[in-house]
Amino acid sequence: MKNFASLTKQLLALTLIISFQTFAHQHAGMAETPQSSAFELIVLGDSGGIEDGNLSAFLLRSLNSSHYVALDAGTIVNGINQSVQQNAFADLPIKQNDNWTTAGTILREHVKGYLISHAHLDHINGMLVASPEDTSKNIYGLASVNNMIGETYFNGKAWANFTDRGIPPMLNKYHVVDLPVGKPINIEDTDLVVTAFSLSHPVESSAFVIENGSDMFVYFGDTGPDVVEKQGKLEAIWTYLAKQIKHKQLRGMVIEVSFENERPHNLLFGHLTPKLLIQELHNFASKIDGETPLNNLKVVISHIKYTLAKGVNPRHNIKQQLDEANDLGLEIIIPHQGQKLLF
Secondary structure, eight states, X not given: OHHHHHHHHHHHHHHHHHHXXXXXXXXXXXXXXXXXXXXXXXXXXXXXXXSTTSBSEEEEEETTOSOEEEEEESSOHHHHHHHHHTTTTTTSOOOOOTTSOHHHHXXXXXXXXXXXXOOOGGGTHHXXXXXXXXXXXXXXXXXXXXXXXXXXXXXXXXXXXXXXXXXXSOOOOEEEEEOOBTOOEEOTTSSOEEEEEEEOSSSOEEEEEEEETTEEEEEEOSOOOHHHHXXXXXXXXXXXXXXXXXXXXXXXXXXXXXXXXXXXXXXXXXXXXXXXXXXXHHHHHTTSSSSSTTTTOEEEEEOBOOOOOTTOXXXXXXXXXXXXXXXXXXXXXXOOTTOEEEO
16 A cells, blocks of 8 residues: 555656646747747838839738738738738738728728838829728828828829828828937837838938837838948938847848849939948948847848849849848848738
8 A cells, every 4th residue: 555655646746747847838838929029011012113013011010919000002902902812911810891801901990000211102102092991090201201292192183182281171081290300109009119210312211110119120211322322321220220239129120122233323313232231231230249140130122123124033133142142141031912921
């Protein structure tokens, strides 16, 4: 009986140990899951022209929320439709609506605002044409960007004025919010905070540093390199990010590369090449402690110029040139329309 009792105690102890280890493993896994990814990015439009229906536009949300903010709006409805077809919204809790398609529900109920980098048509066309069936939300941009959108498009001539400022009659669907440079602003109806910076382009463009808690993501509108533009605007962003990285995690960025390396500097028109982007990211890395500070950083390449020329594949050439120059350990991503990416 003593041996039986001793054996029972040993089996009980072993069971408790196994149960504890199983619980600890499951608990650890649960704790790590929120840290594995912080943001979801949906690619509504990946190109910089000239093909309509696939122009610069992304949706970003924190994984703690079902509400997106649009990062530029060159293509909206077609981009959402393409993304729905590719199951990019599979993890989004969408409440089906008898009156609207899935794409309509996403646009109307889940997209809570637009961050517009600049007023060129290939960055706002989707928002304009979707406006009649959109819901009320905010348009965020630098003051010069918002003013140009109102003067050029929402003016009752090029398009009805769906905003709450500018040329009457004002339909008051969109509330226009001027973003100050370098000051964090809450994005309404989301858990995101945005800080805007000015970029060099033929019209003023902008970058958005988007934060949720200790996580950051950066979206760049069209931008020329500092070595060409001589305005130091990217330098200011790299300096800001280098300071933020000391206590926050940079999850990734979207940044443009419009042309191949062969494009001469005087014909860049405020855009980047693979060589110039890597030079800029070297400058960024030099401001951060550590031997390989940007290793494994996810860099999504946007605004590659589409062409109708025969035998020319800019996407392939730019990807190859970026890979050859990538001595920083970056994870370079050439996205496609309808794709979902986690950061």
